[in-house]
Amino acid sequence: MAKIEHFALFAVDAGKLKDFYVEVMGLKVVQDNGAATPPGYFLADDSGMALEIIGRPPGESTPKTRYVCHVAFTVEDVHESRSLLESQGLQFETETIVDKPEMKTMFTYDPEGNRLQIVWRAKPLTA
Secondary structure: OOOOOOOEEOOOOOOOOOOHHOOOOOOOOEEOOOOOOEEEEEOOOOOOOOOOOOOOOOOOOOOOOOOOOOOEEOOOEEEEEEEHHHHHHOOOOOOEEEEEEEEEEEEOOOOOOOOEEEEEEEOOOOO
């Protein structure tokens, strides 16, 4: 069976978005291509799941991700994580909040406008 290796996001300022995911979301830089054209970074969590940040070339539009895609992070406490992200200036959608015993989740956008989800599940997703 195939395993997901990474998910990629565009960024006007790839270095700044890399810093957000490292400093705020706790990912680690595993490959630094910041000097390349376009600049890029691979960031990973402790399980090895990676997020690629790619510098968006001039003239490329920002993808509209509301109904297409998002990057989701498992957190231990959705409300605590929300407070941390709000302290960084992020605003959460109110219409998509789920707060049930089996799952708690909320959506916002990262500093580059990519859709970001935080989620807690009573039972983790497994194959």
